[in-house]
Amino acid sequence: MKIEFNENELKQVEEIKKRYPTTQAALMPVLYMIQEKYGWISKETMQFAAQLLDITEEHVLGVVTFYTMYNSKPVGKYHLQVCTNVSCMIRGAYDLMKSIEQELGIRKGETTSDQKFTITEVECLGSCGTAPMIQVNDDYYENLTIESTRTLLSNLKNN
Amino acid sequence: MTEKILLKDIPNYRDIEVYKQHGGYQIFKKALQRKPEEIIDEVKKSGLRGRGGACFPTGMKWGFMPKGGEKPNYLCINGDESEPGSFKDRQIFEFNPHQLIEGILISAYAINSPTCYIYIRGEYGKWIKLMQKALDDAYSQGFVGEEMKKTFKCDFFTNIYIHKGAGAYICGEESALMNSIEGKRGYPRVKPPFPPQYGLWGCPTTVNNVETISNIPAIVDKGGEWFASIGEPKHPGTLLFGISGHVNNPGVYELPTGTLLSDIIYKYAGGVPGDKKIKSVIPGGSSVPPLRSEQIDGLKMDAESLKAAGSSIGTGGIIVMDEDSDMVRVLTRITHFYHHESCGQCTPCREGTGWMLKVLHRIEEGNGTSHDLDLLIDVANNIEGHTICALGDAAAWPVKYTIERFRDEFESRVSKSLQLPVINKVHSMRETSAPLAEVNVG
Numbered sequence: 350m351k352i353e354f355n356e357n358e359l360k361q362v363e364e365i366k367k368r369y370p371t372t373q374a375a376l377m378p379v380l381y382m383i384q385e386k387y388g389w390i391s392k393e394t395m396q397f398a399a400q401l402l403d404i405t406e407e408h409v410l411g412v413v414t415f416y417t418m419y420n421s422k423p424v425g426k427y428h429l430q431v432c433t434n435v436s437c438m439i440r441g442a443y444d445l446m447k448s449i450e451q452e453l454g455i456r457k458g459e460t461t462s463d464q465k466f467t468i469t470e471v472e473c474l475g476s477c478g479t480a481p482m483i484q485v486n487d488d489y490y491e492n493l494t495i496e497s498t499r500t501l502l503s504n505l506k507n508n
Numbered sequence: 509m510t511e512k513i514l515l516k517d518i519p520n521y522r523d524i525e526v527y528k529q530h531g532g533y534q535i536f537k538k539a540l541q542r543k544p545e546e547i548i549d550e551v552k553k554s555g556l557r558g559r560g561g562a563c564f565p566t567g568m569k570w571g572f573m574p575k576g577g578e579k580p581n582y583l584c585i586n587g588d589e590s591e592p593g594s595f596k597d598r599q600i601f602e603f604n605p606h607q608l609i610e611g612i613l614i615s616a617y618a619i620n621s622p623t624c625y626i627y628i629r630g631e632y633g634k635w636i637k638l639m640q641k642a643l644d645d646a647y648s649q650g651f652v653g654e655e656m657k658k659t660f661k662c663d664f665f666t667n668i669y670i671h672k673g674a675g676a677y678i679c680g681e682e683s684a685l686m687n688s689i690e691g692k693r694g695y696p697r698v699k700p701p702f703p704p705q706y707g708l709w710g711c712p713t714t715v716n717n718v719e720t721i722s723n724i725p726a727i728v729d730k731g732g733e734w735f736a737s738i739g740e741p742k743h744p745g746t747l748l749f750g751i752s753g754h755v756n757n758p759g760v761y762e763l764p765t766g767t768l769l770s771d772i773i774y775k776y777a778g779g780v781p782g783d784k785k786i787k788s789v790i791p792g793g794s795s796v797p798p799l800r801s802e803q804i805d806g807l808k809m810d811a812e813s814l815k816a817a818g819s820s821i822g823t824g825g826i827i828v829m830d831e832d833s834d835m836v837r838v839l840t841r842i843t844h845f846y847h848h849e850s851c852g853q854c855t856p857c858r859e860g861t862g863w864m865l866k867v868l869h870r871i872e873e874g875n876g877t878s879h880d881l882d883l884l885i886d887v888a889n890n891i892e893g894h895t896i897c898a899l900g901d902a903a904a905w906p907v908k909y910t911i912e913r914f915r916d917e918f919e920s921r922v923s924k925s926l927q928l929p930v931i932n933k934v935h936s937m938r939e940t941s942a943p944l945a946e947v948n949v950g
Contacts, residue, residue, distance in 0.1 A: 368669045369689075370709055376691035377674055381630075408692075415693040415851075416674030418630045434592040435794060436752035436827055438841055472677065472845055473592040473794075474631050477752035477825065478759045487633035 352397040372402045380419055389420040425460045425467040427505050430484040433470055436477035445481050448495045452502050510738050510764045513726045513746050524645040527606040533651050535725045536613045540662050547618040553732025555744045560586055560717035561822045563811045572704035573619040579711040583621040587628040587718045588673055588680035591793035593825030596748035597718040599760045601635040605642035611724035616666040619714055624666055627685050629673045640670055677849035681897045682715035695853050696897035719748055739765030740810040747824045751777045754830040765810040784830040792822020794842045795902030797909030835914040836921050840868040846903035854895040860887050861903045876922040881911055
């Protein structure tokens with residue numbers, strides 16, 4: 350697959366660059382653009398980002414691997430990120446995790462064979478007051494129960 | 509009750525038109541009639557202290573910024589908010605974004621900053637969109653950017669950009685945050701030099717918390733003395749207390765500093781489900797020492813009172829744990845967090861957090877020994893104060909203080925006594941062990 354940005358996307362990159370005095374600073378937003386377009390950040394896309402911003406590939410690799418939100422391997426259509434930190438934990442996040450794992454037949458860190466769901470255990474997502482919660486792609490689902498999570502999963506399955 | 513400064517009971521206050529109807533962007537106009545130094549003095553007079561956890565006086569911080577140097581001054585707004593237990597800044601992004609923007613304009617004017625970055629954690633996709641919408645509205649009405657010159661008939665202007673984080677708790681640390689904006693790994697920098705001397709791209713920089721800056725319009729409007737009269741004299745103002753865990757009504761409550769912790773738990777958050785007793789409360793986010801239930805009575809929520817009680821106000825993120833909570837499990841989960849989030853630069857933190865986690869897992873699984881508790885404290889002591897940034901301390905404190913304050917619970921979980929060929933050099937508080945020098949290993 351050829352990795353490239355179309356004219357609009359290149360224009361967007363130029364807009365991003367204007368916000369900062371160095372092109373290197375545009376790396377994080379550009380990596381987000383790549384992830385949005387290709388779903389994850391592969392070695393090829395890292396090379397592409399490096400060329401685009403005139404920085405080294407090693408630097409790009411260092412940044413991609415440092416931050417947890419850049420997927421360095423493909424994830425399912427629905428990325429279920431379950432927060433299990435203290436506030437969520439004491440309100441049943443691990444039970445929620447177990448029920449999601451059973452429902453989908455995979456363990457955390459895995460993707461279903463139809464590439465529809467990936468489960469990830471994540472650190473605090475800043476929803477402590479509405480715990481337990483999970484993030485599905487960009488959206489937060491809060492104040493969950495095992496029952497409401499089942500409904501959520503079945504809605505996603507049918508989508 | 510004191511009036512609310514940050515989360516006002518005005519419907520649709522996030523809408524720019526509603527904000528304007530209530531005097532929005534007029535305070536900045538007023539601020540422009542005063543010299544930047546006068547604004548800084550007003551903030552100093554208010555006694556406002558940073559709301560990100562360190563409680564550093566804001567006016568003093570601004571005072572460190574050079575005036576009229578060759579390099580541009582930068583302002584960064586810290587909205588990384590990743591400390592377990594903290595979820596207050598997102599309320600401002602969602603319900604009062606224009607007050608934050610107006611606060612940024614006044615702050616940028618005070619420290620002469622032509623560019624400001626709002627660093628928001630990447631997971632807050634929805635809140636980034638809401639904040640961006642508010643920012644776009646402010647730009648389109650000429651309140652931000654070069655258009656400001658026309659709108660406010662002044663020479664000063666500032667641009668505000670949102671920089672989206674990508675999932676790293678450490679980026680809430682100010683120097684790591686700056687590295688992240690520069691497009692690098694979020695590694696904390698060695699200090700000194702401090703950001704006002706060497707910040708973003710080597711230029712003078714101030715980093716302030718979202719909640720701190722949102723207080724600025726009210727301070728400039730009503731005066732530093734008015735603000736200083738709210739709450740506790742040494743830590744004035746209101747705070748956004750985020751309360752979670754075992755309470756009936758978790759959420760964010762804006763209350764004056766010095767409000768009783770018991771009032772927050774029982775009066776505002778509706779008490780503990782099932783009327784259970786409280787075992788422990790973490791008063792300011794996961795990094796601060798937890799309190800035992802008997803420490804709660806009469807405890808005021810402000811920096812000084814919590815320091816006196818052997819904890820810290822932190823971010824005001826209160827986590828309540830009822831009598832059935834398993835403190836070993838809680839500490840293990842917290843330690844897992846700090847191990848996961850350690851940036852890996854400093855050996856004591858990188859290795860120590862993993863070591864502590866291993867030992868805690870061992871204890872949780874019932875394979876711990878009585879010496880493990882002392883080992884944990886020993887490792888924690890070797891992390892604390894031996895790292896570039898405060899994440900090391902943040903990882904060490906929960907371990908030290910949870911074991912100290914709930915030692916009985918930990919003791920009852922360590923089932924085995926240690927059988928070693930030589931006596932461990934770590935001293936147990938309960939068993940007498942000979943100093944290493946006296947051990948005959950031959």
